Amino acid sequence: MPAKQQYGSVWARQAAEESRPPARAGGPSRQQIVRAALEILDAGGLDALSMRALGTRLGMGATSIYWYVANKNELLDLALDEVFGEIAVPGSALIDWREAVSVFAHSLRRALLRHPWSLHILGRRPNIGPRSMAVTERTYTLFDDAGFHADEIDDAVTTVMAYVIGIASAEAGWLETLSAGELSAAEWQAQHEPAIRSALRDLPRLRAHYDRKGPSIDPRTGQEERFDYGLGCMLDGLAARL
Amino acid sequence: MPAKQQYGSVWARQAAEESRPPARAGGPSRQQIVRAALEILDAGGLDALSMRALGTRLGMGATSIYWYVANKNELLDLALDEVFGEIAVPGSALIDWREAVSVFAHSLRRALLRHPWSLHILGRRPNIGPRSMAVTERTYTLFDDAGFHADEIDDAVTTVMAYVIGIASAEAGWLETLSAGELSAAEWQAQHEPAIRSALRDLPRLRAHYDRKGPSIDPRTGQEERFDYGLGCMLDGLAARL
DNA sequence: GAGCTTTGTCGTACACTGTGCGAGTGACCT
């Protein structure tokens, strides 16, 4: 049975169709296709992933992929869920919830930064793959076991995820502009120095900050500390609601 | 002088070239082009904005646009900065900083949700337009006047922005999947009910939450409250560091 | 074995994208 269009996402289609038989022995499985897609995405970002490129990497025609996947969006859904398979959520048994949430947040951030393209998909498609939902489940459990009120667990989980995704999105965007232009941070900085200087002319507070940091602000320095600062704020605020 | 390629962003190019002369009276200004782009983007999202579509809306050829703008990315940079022109940041004179930051956060969220496409640009291009930097300046001022330590102002601003952008990204993504599929929330829900049910089979905590909310969870209900919950957490955590 | 269904592959084609190039047009200045 070919992969039919008409469903909003892979997950809906998978549930609607009877589970696919084990398939013939020889051909590439959908797993392999997704893995190849991940390699292309990691190497060259979202723009590098075309069906033709993926086909040649798999040693098959571009349109053959459509046997396994209804369209490119389904492929991206699968790739995104793969990223969430890399995320570790500690159980609440051994360490206290603050520590556990912090470990989870760092794990999520690192996974997203390993695959910067994932953030673009995250903002465009509903994230309801099985691995993603498993992560959410474990995070729910964390807050539940910590004793959060049932009505607030959802809010708390959403809050943490939003913060991590927001931070990661900014960091990944920076990574991608550099790699897209094949620039070092210093080169980019040099290219934009005049523009920034002239924009700062009427912005005294920012200018002071800029001058204080010196002319060589690579936004990537201190990223981890900045992340921890905001995460600490979140956790303090959450703790106060416990 | 035509718009040359070779610069990483509009802002760098604008600063490098001498300021453009007032131009001939008749033709459309770049302002008008950007405004037309915004209309297309608001109506149909990022995918709807093609240079040809923009050209016909302006009553001109597609390639004529390249006289005013070096490439599509520059156009998107300008559009994004336009969105940041809609954001209000209250001064710190009249109300206390918590209230002021909250007003800013709500203003930012609403602007991003009015233009859901802006979040995709935000994740891809450095956000250094003049209006955006003016917003950042005012937010810096807010925290500065509140008495935050100079080293932490940057962290605090980043934290708030990351949270708002993270939340808005999720909300906008949901908006866009609905409008892209031309579905109501109920229709989408119906389409994915089986998939979600089967995914929840092994996820008791999520299943409990799902059942408690009833089968009709429109993620859009209570969005404002959820936003306020996390924002409250942030502000509490920030206040503790003051 | 023959014949049929299922699984899978692929070449071609279509509509559409961003944009480089070079010719053309009209207004303004000298």
Place this chain on the structure above:
DNA sequence: AGGTCACTCGCACAGTGTACGACAAAGCTC
């Protein structure tokens, strides 16, 4: 009158996702 500048635009190119229909080959039933 002639030249320069500010613009406009048609054409073309390489590349995109994917619909379609013709093929092939494996497995099942008789």
